[in-house]
Amino acid sequence: MTADWENVILLSADALRADHLSCYGYERETTPVLDELAEVSIRFTNAYSASSHTREAVPALLTGEYPDVAVDSGYHLASETVASTLSEEGFATGGFHSNPFVSRAYGFDEGFDHFDDDLHLGQHKLIALAQRALDKLRNRHYARAEEINERSLNWVDSLEEGQPFFLWNHYMDTHGPYEPPGEYATLYADDGLSGRDAQSLYQRAIDEPESITEEERQLLIDLYDGEIRYNDMRIGQFLEALRERELLEESLLIVTADHGDAFGEHGYYEHPRYLHDEITHVPLFVRPPGGAGRVVKEPVSTLDIVATIKSGIGESASFSLLEDVDGNRRVFSQARGEDEHSHLRRYAVRTQDGACFGERDLDSGAIEFGDMTDRSLRSELEAHVEQRVRVENGDGAAEEEVDEEIERRLNALGYTE
Numbered sequence: 001m002t003a004d005w006e007n008v009i010l011l012s013a014d015a016l017r018a019d020h021l022s023c024y025g026y027e028r029e030t031t032p033v034l035d036e037l038a039e040v041s042i043r044f045t046n047a048y049s050a051s052s053h054t055r056e057a058v059p060a061l062l063t064g065e066y067p068d069v070a071v072d073s074g075y076h077l078a079s080e081t082v083a084s085t086l087s088e089e090g091f092a093t094g095g096f097h098s099n100p101f102v103s104r105a106y107g108f109d110e111g112f113d114h115f116d117d118d119l120h121l122g123q124h125k126l127i128a129l130a131q132r133a134l135d136k137l138r139n140r141h142y143a144r145a146e147e148i149n150e151r152s153l154n155w156v157d158s159l160e161e162g163q164p165f166f167l168w169n170h171y172m173d174t175h176g177p178y179e180p181p182g183e184y185a186t187l188y189a190d191d192g193l194s195g196r197d198a199q200s201l202y203q204r205a206i207d208e209p210e211s212i213t214e215e216e217r218q219l220l221i222d223l224y225d226g227e228i229r230y231n232d233m234r235i236g237q238f239l240e241a242l243r244e245r246e247l248l249e250e251s252l253l254i255v256t257a258d259h260g261d262a263f264g265e266h267g268y269y270e271h272p273r274y275l276h277d278e279i280t281h282v283p284l285f286v287r288p289p290g291g292a293g294r295v296v297k298e299p300v301s302t303l304d305i306v307a308t309i310k311s312g313i314g315e316s317a318s319f320s321l322l323e324d325v326d327g328n329r330r331v332f333s334q335a336r337g338e339d340e341h342s343h344l345r346r347y348a349v350r351t352q353d354g355a356c357f358g359e360r361d362l363d364s365g366a367i368e369f370g371d372m373t374d375r376s377l378r379s380e381l382e383a384h385v386e387q388r389v390r391v392e393n394g395d396g397a398a399e400e401e402v403d404e405e406i407e408r409r410l411n412a413l414g415y416t417e
Contacts (some may be wrong), residue, residue, distance in 0.1 A: 003290050003296035007251040008086065008166045009242070010305070011229055012061060014054065014099060014175040014272060018047070018283045020228055025142065028188065030228040033236035034283070037255065040291035043320065046299045047284035048350055051260045052272050052335050054176040057302070058102045058170070064306025067119040067162035068388055069333055077107035085112030087164040091314055092159050096409030097170035098143035116151050118143045121411070123130040144181070145234035153241055169238070173231040176261070176270060177202035182225030185232035187229055196244035198223070212264065229389055249289050254305055257282040273335040275357060280333050286321045299326035299350050327352055327393045330377075332384055345389065349381045356381045360389060 018024045023035040023043065026217040050060035055075045063079040072078045088403035091284065093111060098118030102108045103205060109115035143151075152169050159165055175414075177199040179185070185192030193201060205212050227352040235255070242248040259271050260279045271279045286292070303322050311317035330349055337344035345360045354374025358381050360367045367385055369378055 002274060003252070003314075004101070005250060005252040006164045007247060008082075008309055008312075009168075009251050009253045010168045011171070011235060011255045012058075012168070013171045013173070013257045015261040016174045016228065016231075016257035016283065017278055018257075018281045019046075019278075020225060021283050024283060028225055029224050031232045033232045033239070034255065034285065037239070037285055037287065039238045039283040040293050041253075041255075042292045042294055042298045044217055044284040044286075044300050044321070044400055045254065045298060045303065046330050046331075046350070048259070048280050048299065048333055049280045049282050049302045052275055052279040052333070053273060054099055054101045054156055054258055054260050056335060058099070058108075061256070061302045062108070062168070062256060064303050064310070066303070066332075066388065067336070071106075075101065075106060077110055081108075081111045083166055083168070083307075084311055085315065086308060086313070087113065088109050090164065091188070092163050092165040093167075094152060094155045094165065095168045095170075096148050096155070097168075097176075098148070098172055101168060102170070114155050116155075118147075132178070141177070142175070144169045145173050145231050145238075149234060149238045149241070155239070156245070170258075171231055171234070171293060173234070174224065174257075174261070176225035177223075178220060178227050180223060180230050184226040184230040185223070187226045189226065192226070193219070193223065202270075209264060209267060209269050212269070213231070218263055220269070220328065224261065225262075251289065252309070253285075253287040254308075255283070255285040255287075256302060256305065257304075271298075273337050273341065273346065275333050275335055275346055280348070284321075298307070298327050298352055299329055299331040300325060313404040330380065332381075334388065339417060345385075347385050347388070349377050349380060349384060350376065358382065358385055360385055362389075363371060 020026050021031045021034060022029045023031060023038040025047065049057045051057040051067050056071065059070035059077060060067050062081040063146040064082065065079045070079045083095065087093045092113055094114040095112045096116045100119060103119050104115060148169050148171060152167055156165065156167065177216050179198045180187070180192065201216060201220065239248060258279045260281060261271055262278045263271055265278050266274065284300065286308070300321060304319055307317040307319045308321040311320040330351055335346045337346065343362045345362065348355060349358045351374065354377060355379035356372045356374060357370040358367055359370065367382060372378060
């Protein structure tokens with residue numbers, strides 16, 4: 001192994017948009033921990049997710065491949081993850097999260113020695129039934145950051161001393177419905193919501209965005225910011241636990257998000273299959289051992305994370321976030337349409353100077369271009385679209401029956417299957 005680090009720690013937050021972090025210019029101090037981390041990291045001010053929603057964004061994050069390669073038509077994992085790569089290099093690999101879309105039901109445990117997706121699959125049936133009953137009673141939609149930290153640190157402590165490891169923690173706290181716990185519920189909001197009321201407002205924002213009043217919109221934002229502050233605190237506790245174990249200085253630490261969240265900027269809430277900044281512009285911090293402390297304004301992608309890790313262990317990779325970034329770089333994103341828009345594929349290209357958006361109709365083959373802050377990018381995006389479009393029929397993927405527990409969690413999180 002040629003890397004300057006022994007371990008790789010990837011922390012990702014679900015639905016965390018960059019412009020709601022104080023170190024990215026937000027007016028509220030939502031992220032004091034990440035602000036401090038930014039001082040000793042490489043902070044990328046123009047990092048974009050490869051997609052706008054978990055089913056495509058997380059696969060891209062873990063594989064370094066565009067979503068059209070990372071997953072099949074049923075969103076099952078279709079490419080090798082960085083966990084597999086590092087496992088082959090002798091790393092212990094552990095993943096901890098509670099997002100049903102990237103659970104073992106969709107193959108995302110591939111490459112992980114230990115994979116805790118909080119869905120109790122494969123556990124004793126009576127234990128699983130008891131957990132489901134308790135979850136329903138307390139209106140629990142996902143494992144809180146505190147639980148993710150505890151589980152992952154227990155796994156780290158179980159490893160033999162000196163064993164290099166890859167750890168992926170994915171935090172769901174910033175995902176709706178926004179129910180910041182305890183004091184965080186009223187940190188920014190005069191009156192917090194909890195339980196069914198929070199879920200009802202969040203679901204209505206998704207289903208009937210035009211019905212949301214300005215007061216309700218601000219309440220959603222206030223609660224979202226409270227979740228960010230809570231999650232930031234828990235990340236701080238996790239990093240402190242790593243320091244106490246003398247592991248942080250031996251590790252490459254990467255902190256990012258799979259995508260952002262919208263609050264009506266383009267007529268929708270949450271994170272549907274569009275590619276606007278509010279749902280693709282994500283925070284990204286890369287801290288090598290010893291720290292770094294610089295800001296990079298050139299555009300980068302969440303696809304670059306796997307390439308960075310691979311380059312550190314001597315694998316062939318065309319790019320590393322630890323090296324200088326070309327100012328002329330182009331960053332592309334994509335998203336499949338769903339339901340009545342399932343025949344559409346949306347694409348975007350971003351540079352340091354502008355952006356261009358396009359949409360392809362699979363039925364007609366026509367490409368329509370939307371917002372362009374840089375018209376010269378149209379031909380480049382068109383060429384990229386032609387390169388990415390592939391035949392979707394016959395790739396061997398069919399949507400499998402969804403497990404009862406997964407379906408319950410998805411409904412609670414605002415998803416309808």
